[in-house]
Amino acid sequence: MAVNCAASNSEYDRLKEVKEFDESKMGVKGLSDSGITSIPRFFIHPPETLPCNNFNSSTNTTSIPLLDLANLNSPTHRPKIIRQIKDAATTWGFFQVINHGIPASVLDETIRSITAFHEQPHEIKSKHYRRQEHHGVMYTSNNDLYRSKAATWHDSLQVFTAPEEMKVEDDIPEVCRKEVIAWDFHAAKVAAALFELLAEGLGLEPGKFKELGFMKARLFLGHCYPYCPQPDLTVGIKSHTDAGLTVLLQNQVGGLQVKQGSEWVDVKPLPGALTVNIGDFIQIISNREYQSVEHRVLANSSKEPRISVLIFNNLGGWKESDEFGPLPELLSAEKPALYRQFTVPEFLQSFYSKGLDGKNIVERVTLH
Template identity: 65%
Template sequence: MHNYNDPHTTSQRRKKEVKEFDESKMGVKGLSDSGITDIPKFFVHPPETFCSLKSSSTSTGIPVIDLSNVNLDSHRTKIVEQIREAAKTWGFFQVINHGVTVSVLNETIAAIKAFHEQPTEEKSKYYVREEGRGVMYASNNDLYRAKAACWHDSLQVWMSPEQAPAEDIPAVCRREVVKWDLQATKVADCVMRLLSEGLGLEAGKFKELTFSDARVLVGHCYPYCPQPDLTVGITSHTDPGIVTVLLQNQVQGLQVKHGEEWVDVKPLHGGLIINVGDFLQIVSNGEYKSVQHRVLANSNREPRISIVIFFNLCKWKGSGYYGPLPELLTPEKPAIYRDFTTQEFCENFYGKGLDSKSLIDKIKL
């Protein structure tokens, strides 16, 4: 006779269900399309995940920064100040008039959506669990590490320093993925110059430090969820790298933590969302803030599509270490973080489920 309340039995059963789901390669899109009305148990999050799910309506949303005329001295000073303020107080902002046409944004979203809408047998050719290189399509990169799974699937493509071979990128979105990497990198480089100036450094400092040379593109799909009050799209976390550039369709779901409140990020047509990663918080010696964000489970019939490029540094300092930039330190403002190695950085990210600020907490002085 099975004792269903025995934690060991429950854990074994959960492992088996997770493995079966993973091996089916159908992803949550497959579950959603099959017409289920109850989500599998391993997607159900504990009640404490939800006690703060109600967003606050008091806030107007994250700052919006207009980049037109960014190269005119008369405008640039003001834009640097706006970006510095947003990175300091919010850790998140939307940029408009960033130089990428709306048609390119729409094509990119359509291509990632087309990938996720292919039949399972087509997508499953790409279904693997090998992070850190090449192309990987899977549901939940931390499926086996997290306490509860989240309602999303992702296509992950490494763009740099070692770009995934073009023929490995799914044909349905190959051209758009390569093109988007170039366009998003231009925007990120422009924003990084502004962020660098905001710290009182040379505009090209971040580029010189290879802050945009390791890049991974992730195309998320958050399909319709029949029980959105029991699970989440992505749990609350901070991003590990320097900055993240996010392109999303018009289906809402992203929330950003601001002070003690969760703020809904309303999709802005033609806008791109930029956020500060843990690494930038550390190298800026706490000047810029990496903040928690999450995505709610999608209750719309239309899937939420978001395309994220994570920008990270490629060449570590000679000693293999990194920490706050020495130029930013003074006797009045000493380092608040110690140096750490690339190995610590990777182990911290790949060794557990998504979480927030755990690296920052470990290296705080």
């Protein structure tokens, strides 16, 4: 795909160039592999929004909490772990976990298989390239390509792994099918354990989050952030929050940052660890006891691609008429509701109406 990055304002047709890129099905990995030295114009972000230019510059003086889940079910150790996860979810909204029970071989094979998928020749990989959000298996570049003001430097493989009726295991690319299924199985078990700890931290029954439907909808994402020749002009993924509970596995190429106050903190890859973050739904039902925190990924300046594998554990099983908001058992005269009720269609409309950006649904339902 030929892109004239030097075109003048009068000649520049952004939508035309975006469509050419999308229809080429080459993704940013294809652009990177082609040896380009400057990125297409629609990837360039306004200077004031770039990590290297805004006031939220990265700091390396601190790090997100690290939790050890060993002896999780020990009557002696469990209360301490509950306190630690409550503190992490309250103050950071992000934490890493070790001794989580997923074998190292599964972690390694998951990263290897997703790397192998993204390294496939264009003619093989492009067979899976499509835009059919909220359904099945999809390989694409920039989920919000046509909704965002500027594209970001990453490609993704997306697979809905739950609910049962959305499972499409036979459609998962063969190069990573077995590994995606195994990762989903193990990551779901970790998420279930974390949901129990988070519920107990709020003084609720351990199964409360499962009862609410948090284990009913799962989405797998395998991101690739290839080398970017101009990492100071774009980002890997823009600042945003997630919806439910995210369990993340990453290779050893850094780039993930978490917003803490007015600063951005690097999440340094830790071999064998998983990174977990609290989403907007959990902030809302906990009435802001737990925090959903903005995070972003820098454009990759390393020749080695950054690979990240995620399971999003979102609320499922809702009816269109179901309303959702702070749990009544967490409210009192001293702690009134901070958010109004909302429905599934309202959330989906809010999410899909614009590009990935900020704390969309939280801001929309906050009571003033």
